[in-house]
Amino acid sequence: MKTRCAWCEKDDLYRNYHDNEWGKPVYDDPTLFEFLILETFQAGLSWYTVLAKRENFRKAFDNFDVKTIANYSEEKIELLCQDAGIIRNRLKIKAAVSNAQAFIKVQEEFGSFSKYIWAFVNNEPIDNKPETLKEVPATTPLSDALSKDLKKHGFKFVGSTVVYAHMQATGMVNDHVENCFTRT
Secondary structure, three states: OOOOOHHHOOOHHHHHHHHHOOOOOOOOHHHHHHHHHHHHHHOOOOHHHHHHOHHHHHHHOHHHOHHHHHOOOHHHHHHHHOOOOOOOOHHHHHHHHHHHHHHHHHHHHHOOHHHHHHHHHOOOOEEOOOOOHHHOOOOOHHHHHHHHHHHHOOOOOOOHHHHHHHHHHOOOEEOOOOOOHHHO
């Protein structure tokens, strides 16, 4: 039997996410954008809630196509607000649109969102090597700085906790506990 980080032992959805995605470095802009949008919807909720609705989000948000989302009309936003398959929070839906617009601006300024965001960790994942889940923080001074910079670039719902979760999900930070099989 594999030893995993204890947080993922709820069910197969969590285990599969943990085993195949969480903490693995992501450098492509489309996947970084997907995680950013999903993390913003997670604000104030459990990640499990978002993960369970992930396929619905993909359908509702045009496979997270950043250019399409950046041009969503008020009618599309209203349709999303009625979609029971996703989290129907109007502010978060509108933030997804403005975040898509900000994402595109960052791509234009830095060449890619990946170049921009990975520069915060000098293009190298930070391995915290926690022994237990209690050692895994919700925020760090680095997530505080990145959150502040994202906001400066026009992003919304990107507080330090959301940003740190994004850093973990996309492998900028490795917080798999010491005895997790993913470390071998």
